[in-house]
Amino acid sequence: MDKLVIAGREFNSRLFIGTGKFASRELMAEALEKSGTEIVTVALRRVDIENKNDDMLSAIDRSKYLLLPNTSGARDAEEAVRLAKLARAATGINWVKLEVTPDPYYLLPDPVETLKAAEILVKDGFVVLPYINADSVLAKKLEDVGTATVMPLASPIGSNQGLKMRTTLEIIIEQANVPVVVDAGLGLPSHAADAMEMGADAVLVNTAIATAVEPGQMATAFKLAVEAGRMAYESGPRAASKRASASSPLTGFLRDK
Amino acid sequence: MEVLKINGIEKQFPAGQLPSTVAELLEQLDIKPATVVAEIDGQIIERKKFAETKLRNGQSIELVRFVGGG
Numbered sequence: 573m574d575k576l577v578i579a580g581r582e583f584n585s586r587l588f589i590g591t592g593k594f595a596s597r598e599l600m601a602e603a604l605e606k607s608g609t610e611i612v613t614v615a616l617r618r619v620d621i622e623n624k625n626d627d628m629l630s631a632i633d634r635s636k637y638l639l640l641p642n643t644s645g646a647r648d649a650e651e652a653v654r655l656a657k658l659a660r661a662a663t664g665i666n667w668v669k670l671e672v673t674p675d676p677y678y679l680l681p682d683p684v685e686t687l688k689a690a691e692i693l694v695k696d697g698f699v700v701l702p703y704i705n706a707d708s709v710l711a712k713k714l715e716d717v718g719t720a721t722v723m724p725l726a727s728p729i730g731s732n733q734g735l736k737m738r739t740t741l742e743i744i745i746e747q748a749n750v751p752v753v754v755d756a757g758l759g760l761p762s763h764a765a766d767a768m769e770m771g772a773d774a775v776l777v778n779t780a781i782a783t784a785v786e787p788g789q790m791a792t793a794f795k796l797a798v799e800a801g802r803m804a805y806e807s808g809p810r811a812a813s814k815r816a817s818a819s820s821p822l823t824g825f826l827r828d829k
Numbered sequence: 830m831e832v833l834k835i836n837g838i839e840k841q842f843p844a845g846q847l848p849s850t851v852a853e854l855l856e857q858l859d860i861k862p863a864t865v866v867a868e869i870d871g872q873i874i875e876r877k878k879f880a881e882t883k884l885r886n887g888q889s890i891e892l893v894r895f896v897g898g899g
Contacts, residue, residue, distance in 0.1 A: 590897075590898060590899025591897035591898060591899070592896075592897040592898045592899045593897065593899075594897060600897065613898060613899055614895040614896065614897065614898050615895065615896050615897065615898025615899075616866075616893050616894070616895060616896075617893060617894070617895075617896045618836040618837075618891065618892065618893055619836065619860060619865060619892040619893060619894050621835065621836060621838075621858060621860075621892075628895065628896060628897055629864055629894070629895050630864075639895075641895065642898050642899070644898050644899070657873055658866050658868065658873060658893055659866075659895075661866045661873045661875055661876075662865075662866040662876075662893070662894070662895065729899065730899075756899075776899070778899035779899070782897075
């Protein structure tokens with residue numbers, strides 16, 4: 573399989589893992605290991621002064637995984653830029669998953685504020701991976717301001733609905749010159765495989781793994797699905813047709829006419 | 830009384846007992862500095878500067894860290 577290249581950095585795995593919602597740090601660490609992932613997202617929040625020993629970073633082996641902080645919770649560009657800068661100060665790395673989601677019910681990203689924040693962050697030297705609705709025009713505009721990828725959603729975050737945005741995702745994949753990471757809403761390994769067969773460069777999965785009864789096993793399932801989907805894509809799949817096309821010879825039947 | 834606003838909550842200190850630096854504040858709160866980033870009145874304070882960054886009465890301090898997220 574081809575390597576995934578983002579901002580000049582090579583990755584063998586095409587599966588990003590989100591670290592939210594795991595029942596324990598141990599389950600998270602096991603899932604990360606089994607998924608084969610190399611890119612792991614985290615969020616930035618206020619320290620809970622009453623419960624200060626909750627330190628999940630210690631469960632993520634930073635020699636194995638690239639930490640990708642997100643700007644979740646940001647409602648506009650200004651808040652997103654602030655979070656990105658805090659995250660950079662915390663990690664010493666300048667990669668950020670840009671999320672601006674003012675709508676609390678569907679968590680759909682704000683395209684105007686996302687583009688605004690992306691421009692500011694790119695100019696400030698960040699490697700920006702923006703989370704967006706499956707909007708091909710926006711994807712192009714983000715690419716033009718210098719984002720390292722685009723991360724269109726398959727369906728609302730955590731909804732497990734799969735590739736509801738198929739048609740527009742296909743357009744984004746067709747037109748993009750940066751890697752397309754399908755993010756959000758992938759509920760089953762088959763959804764991930766489907767996205768990879770379509771030509772997505774990578775997928776991000778969190779809820780489907782973290783909330784499974786056996787997160788480690790589900791992580792393995794997603795790993796295999798992403799690999800299978802990518803292999804199929806690189807193998808040059810043939811288009812569907814309405815009519816049958818015989819697999820067995822149409823000659824030499826055991827009859828006279 | 831002196832006061833610091835820490836993560837949105839006002840914390841009062843008897844006069845003269847305000848922690849003198851970010852490092853001292855973290856120690857009082859029993860928070861390991863290695864996992865935290867601080868912001869004072871909107872300015873990011875890098876971890877290596879915790880020991881030298883003085884605190885003053887009335888400042889607003891954010892202490893943040895990474896949590897699980899997608």
